[in-house]
Amino acid sequence: MTQTDTFHYPPELFELLVETIPLLNRSKKSVLLFFRGAGVPDKVFKDISEKLEADKDGINKYEIVRTILTRINEKTDTYLRERRELLKRVVEFESFTNCWETDQYKAKGLVAEIRNIVNVKDTFTRMKQEKEAAQSKHTADYNKRVEKIKKKKELIEKTKKEFYGLFALENPQERGKKLEAALNSIFSIYGILVREAFTRKGDNGEGIIEQIDGVIEIDNQIYLVEMKWKKDKIGSEDIFAHLGRIYHRTSAQGIFISSSGFTDSGIVASKEALVNKAILVLTDLEEFINILDNDKDLTQYFRAKIRKAIIDKEPYSKL
The missing domain is CATH 1.10.533 (Death Domain, Fas)
Known part of the structure; x- marks a missing residue:
């Protein structure tokens, strides 16, 4: 009974x-x-x-x-x-x-x-009990999804404010640090694995010999991230410097984020890297703002940019 x-x-x-x-x-x-x-x-x-x-x-x-x-x-x-x-x-x-x-x-x-x-x-x-249990679980799952969406929206709004606040900063060092934090935040929001900025020191006391702004992982592929906030567009010199870091790491690829765009020589340098099977996706900072404003999926956005770079040999594309 x-x-x-x-x-x-x-x-x-x-x-x-x-x-x-x-x-x-x-x-x-x-x-x-x-x-x-x-x-x-x-x-x-x-x-x-x-x-x-x-x-x-x-x-x-x-x-x-x-x-x-x-x-x-x-x-x-x-x-x-x-x-x-x-x-x-x-x-x-x-x-x-x-x-x-x-x-x-x-x-x-x-x-x-x-x-x-x-x-x-x-x-x-x-x-009846099984049905009620299933309904209860469905309700709990639904509430969790709603709460997750709510938290994501709150984080997006917070990150938007951080991005917009960058344009009011005049101190380059402060702005650079806050830019790194804001970008790391948006990567985390969309489930992209992030390793924040790190430095590599020489073996013989040379001090810091390399600095990378961040490392992310998309579809099990490692991308070294470089971020620059300059008055002028990013040229080939900065592109080659970042490519050097990529070439020294097996199977690594790269993403370069600029607040001021890229020169023609910088874009050409990125295209030429494809010959050496090095993918360097060029991205404007405004693309991130567009993603936040329009609630786009950052991972899907970068997947499309990466495909464009590989298939159409266009490392600098705005989707």
Whole structure:
């Protein structure tokens, strides 16, 4: 028994119990013992016991069962445990040899019917519970997605303000640091793995011999990121410097981000790198602002730029 006991007996089950319990017990006193064994308090059938003592033929087994069942069935909250135990005893009843011989087959049939009703009701209850559990999980998942979207929007708004605030800064060093932080933030928002700026020192005390603004990973490919905020466009000198870092790392590729665009010589240098199988995608800072303003997917955007660089040999494309 699992769930049927949590409700009062429905009419169909009630009538079956009225028909069955008298057959499972040979005498009227046995019927009372059956109820007592299920935990039904004596006070529930005290008057019936007294009536039997006074006039044993004044009430039959069916009347006894119906009266007691009615009393415990009406008190929904009071006799939950007793109804449960009573029903459990009926569906698990196996000693039909204790019944009157003429009642045995009928008793077996009625018990089987009760078992069937209980099983069907339990099946529907389980189905309902599974459905409710699925709905609950769906609601929880939905709320998590909503919360994730909300947090993403909040981060995007925060990052937008950081980007816009850069244009008011006059100190190049402060601006450079905040630019790195803002770009790292936007990469993180769109699920691109980021390693923030790092430096490489020489083996013989040469100090810092190389500085890289950042490292990101897109589709299991490593890209070294360089960021420059200059008045003038980025030329071939800066491009070659970044390409040097890429060439010194097996299978690494690159992304160059500029606040002022690129010169023709810088674009040519990036195109020529493709001959040496080095991909250097050129990106304007305004492209990031456009992505944030229009809620574009940064990963998809860069995938398209990378494809454009490889297939069309256009490392500097605005999509």
